[in-house]
Amino acid sequence: MIEPGPLLATIASPDDLKKLAPEQLVQVSQELREFIIDTVSIYGGHFGASLGVVELTVALHYVFNTPYDQLVWDVGHQAYGHKILTGRRDRFPTNRRYGGMSGFPKRSESEYDAFGVGHSSTSIGAALGMAVASDYKKEFDRQHIAVIGDGAMTAGMSFEALNHAGDIRNNMIVVLNDNCMSIDPNVGALKEYLTDITTSRTYNKVRDELWNVLGKLSKFGPNPQQIARKVEAAMKATLLKQSNLFEALNFRYFGPVDGHDVQHLVAVLNDLKSIPGPKLLHCVTVKGKGYALAEKDQTLWHAPGLFDKITGEIFTKTHTAPQPPKYQDVFGHTLLELAQANDKIMGVTPAMPSGSSLNIMMAAMPERAFDVGIAEQHAVTFSAGLATQGMVPFCNIYSSFMQRGYDQVVHDVALQNLHVVFCLDRAGFAGADGPTHHGCYDLAYMRCIPNIVVAAPMNEQELRNLMYTAQLPENAGPFSIRYPRGEGVMPAWRTPLQRVAIGTGRVVREGEAGGVAILSIGHIGNYAVKASEALAAEGFNVGHYDMRFCKPLDEEMLLAVARRYRAIVTVEDGCLPGGFGSAVLEFLSEHGLAVPVRRLGIPDRVVEHGTQDQLYKECGFDADGIAQAVREMSTKVALRELV
């Protein structure tokens, strides 16, 4: 049990926080920070982002009447302080664990979580929707606050929402938490612009004048109309409107302010409360604030895993034997290898250089590898543009984030049959991040698109070979390769690159004729290997085929399997509706082959967070689940024959 500090211990809800004197907020912030450090070091999770918004979190809950006032966190990886202050302190050690609380705000978890998040750049749009609904319901006293990072602000969705909000001008506050970081250093012209505002003398002068006006007005009691008029006058007087991006979009811009000065934040937020219309408060913070190592290496400490909070040592498993690499690293090294041999290859990532390991190519070939910001849609269309000019872009996007870029895959890439290679990392269950991040749908959403090849490697060698194959001129159309989070199975993974014939599978194990065959796609096939070994020990000689391609299917192999076996079990780490198993069923039905099929995969419901193995088990496609399905199919077929 982690003990909270004495002041934090008294806070069961934001109502208790409001009972404190403003001077006590510094101590409560410090205790909140300690509690986050203590807990995350032992139980894991996102780290630097929550430390950076401790003071902001305290100030927001101190000033606003949550949950009536609606507080929307963008991405939500920074909302640990919010969770702890809103009645979830005791449950916090269960954060991101199987059966425990979610690592992100979630409406079903708490009334204080105004909006479910995990993917970035939704906060302004959601808060605007809430603001419009409040006005419609005549709840004019209700506040709507979006807290968004500088990274999340780079996305198109954020600007779409700002554009709309500046037009309809409902009452809302956007708090821009600017720490100059995404997971990796933030990129783009907007970042430079924000840095300019923060460091420019003119802006700082404007800010000081503005706060002088506000400070004086506050002393004479809140009169929103009067404050608004004076503030506007002050801003106009300094030509802010003409020179500030947010002002140009009809937001009142305030700041930049020190996001670690909790008392100042309280004063500022109190003043903003009474100014009508859309407002943006620019807060400057330090990601990882208060934990020196996290301040220094902000990417490493974004989500460091378990660590010793005193020494800062991050715990990694020690092994005597060589271990298989992460799939993402096989991707990163192989792409560089391919790019060295083929000068047409380029790399693209929307804000995940470390997570995808595209940073390997970015370091070696900066002119050919791009981090485009949190902009999945743009990443796809930018890749399409490159491809029209004869380049071969490898566009690496996490499977669940690719949902954002779907129209671009269809409209910009597939309809024009352009040579773009999509590498979908974190395909299948993502693990502790939970349903927002599970890559459940890509097999289904890719295989229904014309022109595209949809593949999934079972191991590192297959990933390398598929990447090699995808860039060959003979395969100059869209090509999608999916692989999961984590390690593969081959310690000696730097195998020679070999061409794979499109639409061909591999025989992993020839089974007994008249028995059961397992058809798997991707890494989950390794669990089928374990299942078939366990079955073999029981005397069941099951067949196993790694289909490798979901589209086009290996039709020859399927016909041979349908003839040889009396039942089929399909296995995929992807959604059952419309996925690989569905493709097999469609094929068999179209060919009039009445072989009974049992499909294993992610069911048509929301699967929560846990380790990947816990979730495979829950959904019945871990090794035991696969073996059990084979036994059941075998019994079913035998019984049917008896009848």
Ligand SMILES: Cc1ncc(C[n+]2csc(CCOP(=O)(O)OP(=O)(O)O)c2C)c(N)n1
């Ligand atoms: C659509 C989408 N793309 C990518 C991500 C991965 N991601 C999570 S947090 C993050 C960085 C966010 O940066 P910022 O908003 O500045 O927050 P900070 O971590 O700096 O507090 C990224 C890229 C995501 N959650 N959603």
Ligand SMILES: CC(=O)[C@@H](O)[C@H](O)COP(=O)(O)O
């Ligand atoms: C909040 C978010 O979207 C990322 O931080 C994500 O949790 C990263 O996932 P990986 O750890 O799989 O890279």
Ligand SMILES: [Mg+2]
């Ligand atoms: Mg940031």
